[in-house]
Amino acid sequence: xxxxxxxxxxxxxxxxxxxxxxxxxxxxxxxxxxxxxxxxxxxxxxxxxxxxxxxxxxxxxxxxxxxxxxxxxxxxxxxxxxxxxxxxxxxxxxxxxxxxxxxxxxxxxxxxxxxxxxxxxxxxxxxxxxxxxxxxxxxxxxxxxxxxxxxxxxxxxxxxxxxxxxxxxxxxxxxxxxxxxxxxxxxxxxxxxxxxxxxxxxxxxxxxxxxxxxxxxxxxxxxxxxxxxxxxxxxxxxxxxxxxxxxxxxxxxxxxxxxxxxxxxxxxxxxxxxxxxxxxxxxxxxxxxxxxxxxxxxxxxxxxxxxxxxxxxxxxxxxxxxxxxxxxxxxxxxxxxxxxxxxxxxxxxxxxxx
Amino acid sequence: xxxxxxxxxxxxxxxxxxxxxxxxxxxxxxxxxxxxxxxxxxxxxxxxxxxxxxxxxxxxxxxxxxxxxxxxxxxxxxxxxxxxxxxxxxxxxxxxxxxxxxxxxxxxxxxxxxxxxxxxxxxxxxxxxxxxxxxxxxxxxxxxxxxxxxxxxxxxxxxxxxxxxxxxxxxxxxxxxxxxxxxxxxxxxxxxxxxxxxxxxxxxxxxxxxxxxxxxxxxxxxxxxxxxxxxxxxxxxxxxxxxxxxxxxxxxxxxxxxxxxxxxxxxxxxxxxxxxxxxxxxxxxxxxxxxxxxxxxxxxxxxxxxxxxxxxxxxxxxxxxxxxxxxxxxxxx
Numbered sequence: 299x300x301x302x303x304x305x306x307x308x309x310x311x312x313x314x315x316x317x318x319x320x321x322x323x324x325x326x327x328x329x330x331x332x333x334x335x336x337x338x339x340x341x342x343x344x345x346x347x348x349x350x351x352x353x354x355x356x357x358x359x360x361x362x363x364x365x366x367x368x369x370x371x372x373x374x375x376x377x378x379x380x381x382x383x384x385x386x387x388x389x390x391x392x393x394x395x396x397x398x399x400x401x402x403x404x405x406x407x408x409x410x411x412x413x414x415x416x417x418x419x420x421x422x423x424x425x426x427x428x429x430x431x432x433x434x435x436x437x438x439x440x441x442x443x444x445x446x447x448x449x450x451x452x453x454x455x456x457x458x459x460x461x462x463x464x465x466x467x468x469x470x471x472x473x474x475x476x477x478x479x480x481x482x483x484x485x486x487x488x489x490x491x492x493x494x495x496x497x498x499x500x501x502x503x504x505x506x507x508x509x510x511x512x513x514x515x516x517x518x519x520x521x522x523x524x525x526x527x528x529x530x531x532x533x534x535x536x537x538x539x540x541x542x543x544x545x546x547x548x549x550x551x552x553x554x555x556x557x558x559x560x561x562x563x564x565x566x567x568x569x570x571x572x573x574x575x576x577x578x579x580x581x582x583x584x585x586x587x588x589x590x591x592x593x594x595x596x597x598x599x600x601x602x603x604x605x606x607x608x609x610x611x612x613x614x615x616x617x618x619x620x621x622x623x624x625x626x627x628x629x630x631x632x633x634x635x636x637x638x639x640x641x642x643x644x645x646x647x648x649x650x651x652x
Numbered sequence: 653x654x655x656x657x658x659x660x661x662x663x664x665x666x667x668x669x670x671x672x673x674x675x676x677x678x679x680x681x682x683x684x685x686x687x688x689x690x691x692x693x694x695x696x697x698x699x700x701x702x703x704x705x706x707x708x709x710x711x712x713x714x715x716x717x718x719x720x721x722x723x724x725x726x727x728x729x730x731x732x733x734x735x736x737x738x739x740x741x742x743x744x745x746x747x748x749x750x751x752x753x754x755x756x757x758x759x760x761x762x763x764x765x766x767x768x769x770x771x772x773x774x775x776x777x778x779x780x781x782x783x784x785x786x787x788x789x790x791x792x793x794x795x796x797x798x799x800x801x802x803x804x805x806x807x808x809x810x811x812x813x814x815x816x817x818x819x820x821x822x823x824x825x826x827x828x829x830x831x832x833x834x835x836x837x838x839x840x841x842x843x844x845x846x847x848x849x850x851x852x853x854x855x856x857x858x859x860x861x862x863x864x865x866x867x868x869x870x871x872x873x874x875x876x877x878x879x880x881x882x883x884x885x886x887x888x889x890x891x892x893x894x895x896x897x898x899x900x901x902x903x904x905x906x907x908x909x910x911x912x913x914x915x916x917x918x919x920x921x922x923x924x925x926x927x928x929x930x931x932x933x934x935x936x937x938x939x940x941x942x943x944x945x946x947x948x949x950x951x952x953x954x955x956x957x958x959x960x961x962x963x964x965x966x967x968x969x970x971x972x973x974x975x976x977x978x979x980x981x982x983x984x985x
Contacts, residue, residue, distance in 0.1 A: 398832065402851040403840060405833060411859070484864045485734060485743055508734045508741060512860040517831040519865070 302367060302608035302625040304438045306445045308349045309361035309375065314342055316363065316372035320428035331375075331426050345377070349603045354456045356381035360449070361426065362605075364442045366433070367628065374429035374442045378450065380457055382423040387416045390551040390560050391514070393528075410516035412527075414509060418551065418562060422450060424463035427537040434536055437609050437644055441596065443540045444570045445607035448598045448638050451571045459565050463546070465538045466531035467558030477557030480523030485509055490555060509554065526557045534558065543643075544568045570596060574640035578618040581626060581633040589613045594642045597621075599629045606630050609642055656774045657709065659787035659939075661946035662693040669708050670695075673764040677845030678713075690716040693762070694791075694946060696784050698774065699970075709769050712784040713762035714792065716805055719755035725853035726811075726898040726907055728753055729874065732862075746863035746874070750856055753898060754907070758796075758805040760788050761846065763884060778883040785810075785887050786939045787948035793921045794941055794982040796912055807911040809896075810888055814903030815876040824904030827870025832856050837902070853901055873904045881905075892918030924983050927960035928968045941982045942971065953983070 309317070317338045321331040332338060341359065348358030357380065364374035382388040391412040399406040424446055429439050450457045469475040478490045485508055486493055516524055528549075530538055538559070542548060545568055546561035553560055565571055592613040599606050606629045612619045619639060621629075629637065662670065662682065670679060670693070682693055692715075695708040718724050727748040734743045763784060765777050789808065796804050814822055825837065832855045840848040863871055875895065877885050888908045892915050898907040915921065935952040940961070951967050961983055963973075973981070 398855040400833075400851050400854040402844065403833065403835065403848075403855070405835065405855060407832060407855055409832065409857075481865070484862070485745070486741065487743075508736055508743070510732065510734070510745065510747075510860070510862045512747075512862065514865065515831075515857050515859075515861065518828070518861075518867070 301622055302610045302628045304373075304436075304441050304608060305365045305367055305628050306362050306376075306441055306605075306607040307365065308603065308605055309342055309345050309363045311342060311346065313361075313363045313372055313375075314339055317342060317361075317375060320375055320426075324428070331428070348380070349605070354380065355384075356420075356456075357384045358456070359425070362442070362446065362449075364429070364438060366438075373433050374438060375426060376424070376428070376442045376446055377426035378446050378457070379423040379425050381420050382462060383416070383419040388419040388421075388423075389554050390415055390418050391554050391557075392417060392551055393549060394513070411513040412516060412552070413513045414511055414554065415551075418462045418560065420458055421460040421462045421562060422457040422565075424461060424541075429536070437594070437642070439536055440540060440642055440644060441607060441609045443537055444544065444596055444640070444642070445598055447544070447565065447568055447570045448574055448596065448607065448640060449605060450565060451574065452598060452600060452638055453602055454565075457565075460562060461546075461565050461568070462551075462560060462562035463537075463541055464553050464560045465534040465541075465558045467534075467553055467556030468526050468529045468531055469556065475526070475556045476520070476522040477526040478555055480519045481514060481557075482509065482555055523557070528552055528557065528559045530558060531556075544570060570640045570642075574638050575616075576636050577614060577639045579626065579629075579631055579633060579635055579637055580618050580620045582620040582622050594644055595619065596640045596642045597625075597629060597637045599631055599635070599637055601630070604630055612639075614639075656699060657696050657780065657783055657950055658699055659694050659696050659784060659946075659948040659950075662695050662708075662711070666695055666708050669766075670711060673711065673766075674762055675842055675845040677843060677847065678762065681845070692791075692946065694784065694788060694948075696780055696787075708766065710765040710780050710784055711762060712760055712764075712788050714788045715759045715761065716792070716795075717756055718759045719752055722847065722850055723752055723853075724755060724850060725750055725752060725856075725901050726754060727751075727901055727904075729863075729897050729899055730860075732860075748861040748863060748874075748899075750853065750858055750901065754807075754809050754909075756805060757909075758792050758808040760785060760808065760810045763810075778887065781884055782887040782890070783939065783950055785884075785891055786950075787941070789891060789915065790921065790939050790941050790948055790982055791946065793912060793915060794943070797923075805912070807909050808893070808915070809898075809907050809909045810884075810893060811900050811907045812885055812888075812905045813878040813881045814900055814905030815873040816878045816903070822873065822903035823869040824873040824899075825902055827867030827873075828904075829856065829902065849901055856901060870904070875899055875904065875906045877905060878903075891915075922983050924955065924959065924961040924981060926968070926973055926981055927956055927958070927962045928965050928973070929962055931962050931964045931967075938983050940971070942973070943982070947971070 321333045321338055324331050344359050345361035348360050360378040362376050363372045366373050392415045394411050394413055396409050396411055429442055475490055541561050546563045548559050548561045551560040592611045595612050596609050608628055610625050612621055693713050696710045698706040728751055730747045732745050732747050765780055814824055816822055833852050893908040893910040895906040896909040931952055933952055935954040937950050938953045939948055939950050941948045949971055953961050953963050956962050
């Protein structure tokens with residue numbers, strides 16, 4: 299795969315139909331992409347502004363579009379919220395274990411508890427990961443997810459040094475969420491979609507404020523709800539597997555509504571970021587043969603508003619790498635410019651859609 | 653008419669009978685010889701025509717300053733409101749918090765009526781329970797009055813048995829405590845007596861618990877009294893105690909309580925001089941204790957115009973009360 303097949307770039311106004319398509323396919327709970335044209339247009343406008351502004355406050359949301367350079371179609375989107383819970387609190391349940399011991403009864407028990415917390419307030423949040431099913435087994439989702447981390451690293455002053463991501467939890471065929479039914483519903487007397495409609499897009503912290511601040515003792519929950527803690531909705535399995543590979547901590551936090559895992563980690567500890575280097579790009583000769591041994595690399599240019607990222611097989615050394623003309627053009631770079639590059643542990647065969 | 657029943661401190665000869673009623677561990681800790689102990693077991697007996705007592709008909713335990721040496725635990729049942737007025741959401745939640753709130757109180761417990769006792773001419777289960785509770789409260793108040801303020805118990809509590817299902821299991825425990833201690837309650841009770849509650853509390857949640865997160869059966873059992881304890885509840889309410897804001901950590905049964913101040917107002921607990929003379933046998937029965945000791949009698953008596961308690965010569969003789977003008981008794985009328 300010597301030439302870039304996929305390109306990640308900032309969302310533009312023209313991407314609204316693609317956003318609508320992905321929002322319509324979103325399960326309940328993916329509220330960062332509301333299934334509403336006006337709300338999506340507003341979200342898109344916020345993103346365009348976020349990439350453009352020199353005066354970042356932390357309130358920004360950055361949306362990225364993934365293009366198939368062959369068809370020109372947008373096949374995926376992803377995003378970054380600069381600061382989780384900006385201007386409000388960001389709630390999570392923190393998994394804790396307490397050991398109770400009775401010497402006289404000769405019993406020691408390890409009790410799983412969930413503590414409502416604001417630990418992840420102000421961390422940078424990875425949001426809105428969606429990809430066309432046809433490309434799920436290609437390199438495209440790797441680019442769609444991991445390039446965000448390089449963007450954060452490249453523009454670190456706009457973000458937290460800690461990154462988190464929520465993953466959708468399990469529900470049944472009717473949209474009933476066992477964790478919500480056992481915990482949230484007790485305090486609201488209504489199902490989760492109803493609560494979402496009632497809150498009218500307000501901060502989720504608004505709901506959390508109504509929940510008891512004391513810990514939830516997991517053994518007291520119905521078995522179905524206990525089992526749902528930290529479990530994934532099928533649509534979340536692919537993006538979660540990428541986050542897992544990055545080295546995110548997956549055990550500490552869960553979503554307060556559906557019990558899905560909320561991962562978090564220091565940015566510098568993540569695989570793509572820790573292995574990234576700034577390299578000078580050289581142009582390969584037009585008649586140069588492909589090097590099948592060249593490593594697969596995730597590349598981003600250094601621009602914010604003109605952000606571009608792709609994945610290619612590219613030979614190089616400690617200070618430079620060689621790209622063909624088409625890849626340089628896709629990244630909007632001239633020979634001699636610098637890219638942030640990180641190796642990607644995938645075989646070249648995975649570069650094509652399934 | 654002489655007293656049909658009287659209450660006294662437990663004696664060694666009673667232990668074989670009581671062993672069938674109470675866990676052995678609870679009897680082992682008893683100091684029978686020290687009537688001023690903070691832990692006393694009283695027994696009720698039938699008064700024979702010759703003035704002698706009988707086999708125990710029932711018993712009650714009286715403890716003072718509970719939890720001072722070994723912690724005692726109860727769940728406080730409180731309320732918390734979660735409201736979002738602009739969404740029209742309002743939830744009033746019950747909340748349980750494990751604590752030692754009644755530490756230092758006096759406690760009546762182990763109220764048992766002999767399985768062989770049958771309601772008859774000389775009284776009923778309910779009347780016998782009432783006598784035992786009255787006698788214990790009388791002794792508590794008498795002794796409390798003789799203590800300096802700092803040594804007094806502020807209140808008295810009685811934990812009533814919580815709801816049981818037809819199998820004898822407590823739904824509150826099955827839906828709640830069982831998740832934190834899966835061992836046999838019966839074996840723990842048999843081995844440790846009432847102390848098992850202290851030992852199992854170490855395994856129970858220390859943070860506040862929202863009741864609506866508990867199993868529905870456990871929620872429903874909170875504060876409910878087992879059918880078999882309804883007569884005990886009635887007696888306690890007649891004596892001025894009421895359900896407070898605490899429940900048992902085992903079965904969710906309510907803890908009845910009253911301050912000594914409340915008891916003094918609700919019952920005519922008084923210190924009276926004694927007048928020996930003719931007594932109307934139809935007069936109201938009173939529980940009577942002397943200034944010292946653990947004996948409490950129940951007999952017809954009345955208060956004369958001078959404010960003295962009139963009892964018959966036979967009653968006075970059996971109680972060891974002479975004609976001296978300074979004889980005084982504590983009376984619950």
